[in-house]
Amino acid sequence: MKWFKxxxxxxxxxxxxxxxxxxxxxxxxxxxGQDIHAGARQSTIRLIGQALESLFALDGKTPRTLAxxxxxxxxxxxxxxxxxxxxxxHPVRLFWMSTLIFFALLITNVNLGGDQVMQIQGVDSSVFxxxxxxxxxxxxxxxxxxxxxxxxxFFWKKRYYYMYHMIFTLHFHTFLWIFSSxxxxxxxxxxxxxxxxxxxxxLFFTPGVYLTVxxxxxxxxxxxxxxAWKAVLISLLYFILFAMILAGITYFVVKMFYxxxx
Numbered sequence: 001m002k003w004f005k006x007x008x009x010x011x012x013x014x015x016x017x018x019x020x021x022x023x024x025x026x027x028x029x030x031x032x033g034q035d036i037h038a039g040a041r042q043s044t045i046r047l048i049g050q051a052l053e054s055l056f057a058l059d060g061k062t063p064r065t066l067a068x069x070x071x072x073x074x075x076x077x078x079x080x081x082x083x084x085x086x087x088x089x090h091p092v093r094l095f096w097m098s099t100l101i102f103f104a105l106l107i108t109n110v111n112l113g114g115d116q117v118m119q120i121q122g123v124d125s126s127v128f129x130x131x132x133x134x135x136x137x138x139x140x141x142x143x144x145x146x147x148x149x150x151x152x153x154f155f156w157k158k159r160y161y162y163m164y165h166m167i168f169t170l171h172f173h174t175f176l177w178i179f180s181s182x183x184x185x186x187x188x189x190x191x192x193x194x195x196x197x198x199x200x201x202x203l204f205f206t207p208g209v210y211l212t213v214x215x216x217x218x219x220x221x222x223x224x225x226x227x228a229w230k231a232v233l234i235s236l237l238y239f240i241l242f243a244m245i246l247a248g249i250t251y252f253v254v255k256m257f258y259x260x261x262x
Contacts, residue, residue: 065089069175073210074217077168081160081218091170095144098177099137105184139249144169146241150234155219168218176207208235 016023022031065088068075076088089097148165155165183203208231216227 061087061089065094066178069094069171070178072217073175074168074171074214077164077171077214077218080167081164091167091174095170095174095177098174098181099140102177102181102184103137105181105188109184109187140173142245143238143242144173146245147173147234147238150237154230154234158219168214172211172214175210179207179210208232211235 017029017032017034019034020029020032022029028035065076068088076091079085079088080091144166148162148169151165151168152160152162211234212224212227212231215221215231216224219227221227221230
């Protein structure tokens with residue numbers, strides 16, 4: 001089921017691919033894969049729609065992929081390992097899409113909340129904040145291989161290729177971005193509401209529970225207890241490494257803007 005139903009367009013009389021010059025027999029070039037309609041005259045609305053579809057994969061794959069990602073931890077990674085890939089949105093595209101949405105919402109929350117986030121003593125915080133939001137989405141990719149290396153360390157007996165640890169990491173971080181984005185959306189409309197302690201506790205432990213279930217399913221741990229303690233240790237080590245790297249980046253940025261000290 002498509003989110004946006006397309007009206008089929010008649011194939012042009014000239015079936016020569018504009019990209020590579022090959023003669024086509026259908027809508028897509030058998031040599032380079034380009035759509036025969038690519039570059040043809042079309043409405044602005046259709047052009048924008050094609051761009052959004054290309055970037056965010058707005059088709060039947062998206063709702064199915066997101067539903068499985070949020071409701072069945074580790075399942076998409078399991079499907080990728082089994083070779084069932086094309087029926088879902090690619091993990092890298094899914095991660096990048098969720099990253100952009102997360103930081104867009106984060107910027108909105110920071111702007112509405114004033115300069116209460118990322119304050120650095122003695123620094124013009126707006127300069128640092130602008131620098132952070134400019135490069136943070138790209139820096140998020142830096143932590144993917146680090147988390148994957150921790151998975152290699154804790155599950156080396158599985159003999160999985162490093163790529164599969166990366167796929168699991170992309171899916172887990174995509175969940176984190178989406179989960180955090182949903183919390184920020186709720187926060188935008190309920191800033192004045194104070195949530196009960198039990199609800200805050202549930203929200204705090206949700207990512208850990210998700211990781212435990214995902215590890216149990218994808219790595220087929222011997223028990224839930226094994227999945228739980230590995231999830232705790234991986235999270236703890238990851239947080240320490242994350243804090244160290246973030247502190248190093250912060251120090252570098254401050255030194256770059258204020259070489260003489262603050």
